[in-house]
Amino acid sequence: MTSDFDAIVIGAGPGGEVATSRLIAGGLRVAVVERELIGGECGYWACIPSKTLLRPPEARAEATQVAGLAEPALDWPALRDYRDGMIRHLDDSKQVESYRQRGATVLKGTARVTGRDPWRVQVGGEELSTEHVVVATGSEPVRPPIDGLDQVPVWTNREATTLTDIPQRAVLIGGSAVGVELGQFLARMGSQVTLVQRGPRLLDREDPRVGELTAELLSQDGIDVRLGSEARAARRDGADTVVELDDGTTVRTDVTVLGAGRRPRTDDLGLEQSGIHPDASGALPVDEHCRAAPGLWALGDATAVALFTHVAQYQARVATDTILGRPRTAEYTAIPRVVFAHPEIAAVGLTHAQATERGIDAVSTELDLPGALARPWTYDTSPQGTLGLLVDRARRILIGAWVVAPLASEWIHTAALAIRARIPLETLLDGIPQFPTYNEAYRAALEQLDLEPTRMPR
Ligand SMILES: Cc1cc2nc3c(=O)[nH]c(=O)nc-3n(C[C@H](O)[C@H](O)[C@H](O)COP(=O)(O)OP(=O)(O)OC[C@H]3O[C@@H](n4cnc5c(N)ncnc54)[C@H](O)[C@@H]3O)c2cc1C
């Protein structure tokens, strides 16, 4: 008996969209099921609106830091309108139509996997059979256990990125990518921002210096950064919310914004009855082809490999090429990680602590960019910026890099390529980067390194 479809893609965020497009192009009979909007979290409530909102305050701050420019005015209604256009006014009808024209069946509804051999997927009252299921259901925000949180105004990334008015005061819970980006945006738009971070550092998966530099730049924006601090309770007091922290202090606010992590959306997919169990974090375990079981594939935030759009899209390329008979193996070395603050914060590869854990004889160096390069001064009248590099002394290759500097989201890719392709340090040192650019920093930093092998302790 033939199945209704060759492939059913569940979830049309960036991962599901790439999978759907490639499977259609590969000539398969494809259905894509989406319960909200084609484009997913990234397109409407995450990457696209947040980067759109961050750019005008960034451009304004840049204008104050260059010679001969007057500070431009921020126009919130105009920015809000542009943001609304960028998120397509939360309307995906053109996307639905485009997939239908390309030959896919688009089903709007919640999908559940109801059986295997062959795989069966239920949407609404209908059950469809298929050779392959691609799970691309994304993730949802974690609600931290704070007493009374249900009684006060709370924004997840959804309310924060579709905001219509700038709150006078905001408390952000969590000091990683979401907290730093949204905190800086709100502060630059005039909110009084308190950022509460549980651990001793911001951006706590990165090298400690990145967290220190980030705390400095947020403080320059007037953000009250509370490190080593956790919100314990929240309550109403008239129109105010009072957030109680575990050090006994309280913060008054209009809104509490959550940036405390995300959990894969895999709970209600019905996979357990087919013998497939997400791990304790909700992530679907997959092999190197993004396969969770024969004929069942998972990608993007649902796998929790790294919660980025570029990773979801990469996994979609790996899974679909394998489905289409061109097997590919996922290789996660050197995924760039960018926080679109101003200046930008970017990292790739290992931290020093991770390298040490792996037994690598790693040596690091840090370069103050205005002290070493011409570009920061032609770019800015009061330049700041730092590059950190981590090198494997034995193999003489770059294994990690971080940058806090203008345009870091762009020039971190030099390090990403060097790490992924294991380009020898000699080649990097022999490169001829354009003058005057930030990219020159890599050669300048590498020249500072003492690369003589150290005697390993016995
Ligand atoms: C504020 C914020 C900013 C971010 N900025 C960036 C950035 O700048 N760069 C970057 O790389 N990453 C960024 N991210 C992360 C990025 O948004 C995610 O990694 C990315 O959206 C993951 O894509 P995905 O396809 O796995 O899932 P999603 O985008 O979450 O899409 C999943 C889709 O599946 C649908 N779905 C779920 N369950 C079902 C079901 N049972 N049936 C049918 N449909 C279902 C959902 O409705 C959704 O449309 C940001 C995240 C946040 C929160």
Ligand SMILES: NC(=O)c1ccc[n+]([C@@H]2O[C@H](COP(=O)([O-])OP(=O)(O)OC[C@H]3O[C@@H](n4cnc5c(N)ncnc54)[C@H](O)[C@@H]3O)[C@@H](O)[C@H]2O)c1
């Ligand atoms: N520019 C980008 O690419 C971008 C932007 C935003 C988000 N994202 C992705 O979205 C995902 C979610 O981001 P996120 O920042 O919400 O989560 P995260 O998991 O990266 O960080 C959450 C932070 O919140 C802290 N925290 C958790 N509970 C807390 C509590 N009760 N009180 C105080 N602090 C608490 C944690 O210590 C941690 O540092 C990330 O994995 C990130 O990759 C990417």
